[in-house]
Amino acid sequence: MSVDMAVDVGELNLRGPVVAASGTFGYGTEVPLLERRALGAIVSKGIFLRPRIGNPPPRIVETPSGMLNAIGLQGPGVEALIRDYCPQWAAWDFPVLVNINGESAVEYGELAARLDGVPGVAGFEINVSCPNVEQGGMYFGNDPRAAAEVTAAVRRRTRLPIWVKLTPMVSDIAVIARACESAGADGLSAVNTFVGMSIDLHTYRPRLAFRTGGLSGPAIRPMAVHLAHQAARAVRIPVIGVGGIVSADDALEFLVAGCSAVQVGTATFADPRAIARVHDGIAAHLEARGLSSLAELPRYLPRD
Amino acid sequence: MLELTAIVAEVRHPTAHYRVIGFHAPAIAEPVRAGQFVNVLLRPGPLLRRPFSVYSAVGGVVEIIYRPVGEGTALLADLKEGDRVSLLGPLGRPFEFDPDWDSVALVSGGLGVAPMLLAARDARDAGLRVTWVHGARTVTELSPESAGDRSVIATDDGSAGHHGSAVAAVPDGVGGVLACGPNRMLAAVAARWPDAQVAVETYMGCGTGVCLGCAVPLRAGGYDRACKEGPVYRAADVDWEALPSHLHYAAGA
Numbered sequence: 190m191s192v193d194m195a196v197d198v199g200e201l202n203l204r205g206p207v208v209a210a211s212g213t214f215g216y217g218t219e220v221p222l223l224e225r226r227a228l229g230a231i232v233s234k235g236i237f238l239r240p241r242i243g244n245p246p247p248r249i250v251e252t253p254s255g256m257l258n259a260i261g262l263q264g265p266g267v268e269a270l271i272r273d274y275c276p277q278w279a280a281w282d283f284p285v286l287v288n289i290n291g292e293s294a295v296e297y298g299e300l301a302a303r304l305d306g307v308p309g310v311a312g313f314e315i316n317v318s319c320p321n322v323e324q325g326g327m328y329f330g331n332d333p334r335a336a337a338e339v340t341a342a343v344r345r346r347t348r349l350p351i352w353v354k355l356t357p358m359v360s361d362i363a364v365i366a367r368a369c370e371s372a373g374a375d376g377l378s379a380v381n382t383f384v385g386m387s388i389d390l391h392t393y394r395p396r397l398a399f400r401t402g403g404l405s406g407p408a409i410r411p412m413a414v415h416l417a418h419q420a421a422r423a424v425r426i427p428v429i430g431v432g433g434i435v436s437a438d439d440a441l442e443f444l445v446a447g448c449s450a451v452q453v454g455t456a457t458f459a460d461p462r463a464i465a466r467v468h469d470g471i472a473a474h475l476e477a478r479g480l481s482s483l484a485e486l487p488r489y490l491p492r493d
Numbered sequence: 494m495l496e497l498t499a500i501v502a503e504v505r506h507p508t509a510h511y512r513v514i515g516f517h518a519p520a521i522a523e524p525v526r527a528g529q530f531v532n533v534l535l536r537p538g539p540l541l542r543r544p545f546s547v548y549s550a551v552g553g554v555v556e557i558i559y560r561p562v563g564e565g566t567a568l569l570a571d572l573k574e575g576d577r578v579s580l581l582g583p584l585g586r587p588f589e590f591d592p593d594w595d596s597v598a599l600v601s602g603g604l605g606v607a608p609m610l611l612a613a614r615d616a617r618d619a620g621l622r623v624t625w626v627h628g629a630r631t632v633t634e635l636s637p638e639s640a641g642d643r644s645v646i647a648t649d650d651g652s653a654g655h656h657g658s659a660v661a662a663v664p665d666g667v668g669g670v671l672a673c674g675p676n677r678m679l680a681a682v683a684a685r686w687p688d689a690q691v692a693v694e695t696y697m698g699c700g701t702g703v704c705l706g707c708a709v710p711l712r713a714g715g716y717d718r719a720c721k722e723g724p725v726y727r728a729a730d731v732d733w734e735a736l737p738s739h740l741h742y743a744a745g746a
Contacts, residue, residue, distance in 0.1 A: 215703040219721075234705075240716040247737050249540050249698050249706035256698065260705045263716065294641035388596070396735075406540050414718055459534055459542055 192472045193482035194228070198427045198449050199350050201284055201312060201377035203229035205375030205438065206483055207468045210431055211235055211288035211314060211354070212260065216274040217281075220461065227468035228283045229450060232314045232352075232378075233274070233287040240266035244321060250387050250396040251350035255406030255433070256455060257385050259321040259399035262290055267303050278309030281301055286352065287313040288327070289343070290319065292388030294335075298342035305347040312349045315374075318356030318381035320403045329383070330356035333368035352429060354378040354418060357409075362416050363423035370424040378429045378452060379417040383409055405455040407433040414442050420472060421447030428480055435463070437470020444471075444483075494584060494701070495520050501562070501576045502554045505661040507637040511558055511604075514569060519553035520567055521582045527611035527671075528692050528725040531555060531582035532700035535568045542581060543569075544697045546673070547606035550616075555580070558607050558636075558654050584700050585724045588690050596622035599641065600682065600689075602674025603629050608692050612671050624667055628659025628674075635662030644686040654728060672728070680733035687729035693736065700712035710735035 194205040204226075210233040214220055225466060244263040244264025250257050265273070270287070276284040281438035287304055291297040304310045308349045317339055329335045336353065353369040355362060366377055382403025388394045395401070413432020421428040429445025431452035452479055456463040471483070480486060494600030499516035506512050519532060525547045532542035534731040543565040545557035554678045561570040574576070590597070597616045599609045606627055616623045623641035623688070632652035647662035655662040661675070670689035672682040698706035700720045708716035709723055710732040717723070 212705075213699075213703060220701050243705065243708065245710065245735055246708045246716070248695050248708050249696050249704070251539055254540060256540060258698070258704070258706060259707075263705050265706075288687075455540070457705055460579075461542060461699075461701065 190475055191485070192475045194472055196450055196483055197222065198429065201230065201350050203450060204283060205229040205468050206444065206450040206471065208232060208429060208450055208452045209464060210459070211316070212454035213454040213457050216270070216430070217285060218274060218277050223466035224462060225283065227465035230284045230286060232286045232288050232452065233270075234264060234288045235262045235316050235319065236264050236267055236270050237262065237290050237439055238267050238296055238303070240264065240269065245398040247397055248399070250402070252385070252387055252404065253408060255404050255408030257387055257397060257404055258382070258409050259397045259402035260312070260478050261321050263285065263398065264317060267300055271304070271307055271465050275307050275309035279481050281365040282427030283307060284311030286314045286350070288314045288316050288354070290316045290322070291339075294339045294342040297339050298346045301343040302346035305349060310349065312351065312352065312375075313343060313347065314352045314354050314378055315343055316332050317383075318354050320356070320358070320382060320384045320401065321399060327356050327358060329366065331359045333364050336365050337372035339470070340369045340372035340374050350375040352376040352378050354381050355416075356381050357412065357416050362419050366420040366423045374426060376427045376429055376432055376449075377420050379420040380432050382477050383412070386409070405433065407435055407439075409433045409440075410439060414446050415442055418446040418449050418490075422492065434467065437474055440467050441474060445489050446485055494582065496579060496581045497582045498505040498577050499555070501574050501578070504572065505572060508633070510634050511636060512559060512570060513548060513558050514572060515554040516558040516578065516580060517553060518555045518580055522550040522553050524554045525550050525583040526587035527615045528587040528608050529583040529585050530724065531557065531580045531591065531682070532584060532697075532701075533557070533569070534579040534581070535565060536579075538568045539564050541698060542700060544584070544700055546692065547561050547611055555582075558604065560604060561704070565664065566736070575592055581700060585720055586722065588671050588692070588725050590616060590621065591669055596624065596667055596680065597671060598626055598663050598667035599710050600626045600659050600663055600670060600672040601628070601636070602623075602633060604671070605678070605692075607675030608673050608712045610638065610640055621668070624664065626659050626663050636664040640656060641744040654668065666702040676733065676736050676738040679728065679731075683728035683731065683733060687727075689728040690725050691728045691731070692724045693719055693726060693731065694724070695738055
């Protein structure tokens with residue numbers, strides 16, 4: 190294929206526009222059938238300073254065209270991440286961004302400081318949008334001042350690229366997007382999961398032990414395309430579209446709607462080769478339209 | 494672990510209660526061991542794959558046994574010889590056979606029979622005498638197929654074999670105990686034989702270790718993954734109080 194799929198997302202040069210979404214690819218080290226040639230980048234599973242055991246089961250439930258999850262950011266903590274995973278990342282020929290989490294802006298900043306300069310860490314995705322933790326998480330993402338405070342706290346501690354992963358659970362995503370941009374973000378991942386709930390009619394209780402979970406999958410895609418588009422119209426920094434992408438056409442919708450790159454998440458659970466399939470499908474689409482590079486893809490991004 | 498397109502080789506209805514479907518998948522059938530599973534993608538069908546214990550693996554054909562109880566299994570029931578599905582497998586950690594055993598009891602409740610034909614094969618390969626112990630709520634829900642040197646049947650309502658649970662029907666003096674069934678039953682196994690190996694059932698997202706959806710609570714604290722560290726556990730290592738016993742699609746759970 191002769192199509193140039195490379196894309197610059199801020200200072201990060203990606204070989205292709207398809208990025209593995211946080212929480213759906215682990216730390217990239219035990220993914221089956223990993224096809225590196227098609228990976229633009231990986232965003233790691235969300236990490237905290239300290240280990241977290243996560244939420245009790247059931248943690249997931251399938252819903253029409255989607256799934257609810259309430260994993261609760263189970264993870265080994267930053268020191269184990271640095272010891273066990275970063276050395277492997279350092280040998281890879283694509284960037285790994287670490288999805289960072291905290292219960293306060295200070296904790297986010299400390300995580301960034303600890304990871305800054307560690308070989309293998311190419312940047313950060315600030316998670317201010319996890320619906321499945323009691324402290325922090327989505328709270329930071331639906332208040333523009335809190336989102337900006339967290340972004341600024343990370344910006345002060347690193348010069349590496351910072352993406353902020355936005356929550357869809359807001360009345361105006363443009364306000365949050367601009368607040369993060371002003372505080373020093375280099376990119377925005379739009380969007381995280383929608384909060385949802387499912388009831389078990391055998392027990393008359395929520396299916397998830399956490400009661401609520403984050404809805405992902407094709408069910409959210411049109412809403413995610415709209416929110417990513419709104420974010421892209423509001424800022425000058427790149428937006429990475431995420432939400433329910435299964436096929437190349439799905440990804441192209443986000444790209445045309447103004448996104449510089451996309452993330453594929455839940456689709457990988459059913460198809461471990463989803464990222465390569467989406468990458469190849471985008472290239473095939475461009476070629477079929479006589480376009481020689483992704484940069485030539487027409488965008489629908491009217492500025493107000 | 495492989496992802497491959499497999500052709501449906503055969504469909505069987507051994508009783509009104511159970512169905513068996515076989516997929517031509519030599520690359521999985523050859524290495525698979527008892528307790529491991531395959532993750533089946535149904536298209537068109539639900540978003541996520543559906544995990545099934547491998548029931549048998551003969552002549553390059555991987556069989557699974559199921560009851561049509563939900564969306565995924567209803568689609569499975571519609572498959573015919575020659576249809577194609579994507580299989581991911583073999584997945585998970587299998588049963589292990591202790592060289593000190595001279596015999597083993599394979600204890601199953603309802604659909605928990607799923608890994609036991611393979612377990613009987615692997616046990617015989619390890620030179621063990623096999624006691625097959627199978628229970629169900631009632632006679633019509635008993636699995637039609639068994640293997641081993643001795644067979645013991647139990648029903649909750651006494652309509653066949655021992656009146657009571659499969660766990661209560663296990664004779665004394667067996668070497669190892671391997672069990673699969675509703676999580677409530679496995680908790681009873683843990684109480685009688687802490688060192689028994691049990692195959693647990695959980696909700697599952699990816700089946701490959703990345704989503705952390707299939708969390709199994711451990712007595713030592715924390716969770717690990719049924720798809721990766723499991724689905725076979727030492728019975729006493731699982732925190733049975735915290736493991737959900739009711740899966741809405743599970744038969745007999």
